[in-house]
Amino acid sequence: MNNSHRGRHAPTPPPPFSGSGEPAFEWAYSWNAPRKGVGSPFVSAEEQKKRDRINADLAAAFEHLNSQPGLVKRQVNSRFFKLEQSQGIQRAHAYLTLNFVKRPSAIRAPA
Secondary structure, rough: OOOOOOOOOOOOOOOOOOOOOOOOOOOOOHHHOOOOOOOOOOOHHHHHHHHHHHHHHHHHHHHHHHOOOOHHHHHHHHHHHHHHHOOHHHHHHHHHHHHHHHHHHHHHOOO
16 A cells, blocks of 8 residues: 655654753854953052051051050950951951040040
8 A cells, every 4th residue: 555645744843952042152252252351469549548548547546545544455455356256357447446436536526
């Protein structure tokens, strides 16, 4: 028996595509893709000014602390070292410059 049919045959569907449908890269070659520039190893002028201001504030805070009575020095140093151990040096410096130096002076100013 002859099973061949005359006429048009239904085409077979294409095999499923395994990728997402997008090209793997959008540039002709992978080395043509834009890359992040190399940063400067030097500190910018703004960053240096910020560091200098922080260091000056710390120096003034330690100078102010040294002019205090021994009881106050011990309490503030104890709090400073506890903060340094538990929350880091930046938090300890913030306590010393903001809470110990600037806030009490703002409270004493109206007098």
